[in-house]
Amino acid sequence: MSRKLIAPSFLAADFANIQQEVEMLNSSEADYIHIDIMDGVFVPNISFGFPVCQAIHQHAKKPMDFHLMIEHADPYLEDCIKAGAEIITVHEEACRHLHRTVTEIRRLGAKAGVVINPHRPVSALEEILPYVDLVLLMSVNPGFGGQKFIETTFDKVRKLKKMVDQANPEIIIEIDGGVNDKNAGELFNAGADMLVAGSFVFKSDDPRQTISNLKKA
Ligand code: DX5
Ligand code: ZN
Numbered sequence: 001m002s003r004k005l006i007a008p009s010f011l012a013a014d015f016a017n018i019q020q021e022v023e024m025l026n027s028s029e030a031d032y033i034h035i036d037i038m039d040g041v042f043v044p045n046i047s048f049g050f051p052v053c054q055a056i057h058q059h060a061k062k063p064m065d066f067h068l069m070i071e072h073a074d075p076y077l078e079d080c081i082k083a084g085a086e087i088i089t090v091h092e093e094a095c096r097h098l099h100r101t102v103t104e105i106r107r108l109g110a111k112a113g114v115v116i117n118p119h120r121p122v123s124a125l126e127e128i129l130p131y132v133d134l135v136l137l138m139s140v141n142p143g144f145g146g147q148k149f150i151e152t153t154f155d156k157v158r159k160l161k162k163m164v165d166q167a168n169p170e171i172i173i174e175i176d177g178g179v180n181d182k183n184a185g186e187l188f189n190a191g192a193d194m195l196v197a198g199s200f201v202f203k204s205d206d207p208r209q210t211i212s213n214l215k216k217a
Contacts, residue, residue, distance in 0.1 A: 002188045003172065006214050007032035007065050008207070009198030010056060011047060011145045018052070021202075022059040028208040029215050032065040032087065034176070034196045036145075037080075039070035042094050043143035050079050057084035067115065067176065067196075069142045070094065073101055081108050089113030089136045089174075092124060102131050113174065117142065118150050122160045129167040134194075135160060140177030145198040149178030154190050161191030181210075184217030 013021040038047040063086035073090045088105045095101045105112035113134035140147035164171045176196040204210040
């Protein structure tokens, strides 16, 4: 059964008004605040660092979901926890010792997630599934908000759902990139538990209503 969780991506928020944006999310039906950290190495963009995360955390009444698009995650895991991370996801291609990294995330007290890029097969996750709480499927190439949803993601979710049901049905399936009201319903039906939405939420006329609509998709 899909859990229908929504995690608005703060990358699309108005950074001149962090407090108001977080308060809008606090009073919405959002389940998590998705935090995109980019290093300009693993992805061709730099987003924001821990001082900004701390500012978000200071006002946030929702749990924070950290998506690390960085080459060297290990030295920053504790910083993520201090900045409020309840979930930390790392890219399978970026972590040379992925098992060590996800084990460390759990030891620090957060849920550990692994992220897979659009071109990578879900079968690459087989051996790591017993050690994670969440799998994040990228439905765009990571690095930027506002990109077009890659349609082959639907089949990938179905494949992953089968694997997860066998390995550990508790694992949360999260989708990130180009999520909107046209694909949300089919993603939940295919087995997704949690949808990240950046532009679709923050650029809409009524972000709170948009979040609520996505939850009902
Ligand atoms: C992309 C980020 C996403 C992004 C989603 O690299 O990981 O979380 O903010 O933004 P939208 O929903 O606009 O595609
Ligand atoms: Zn993200």
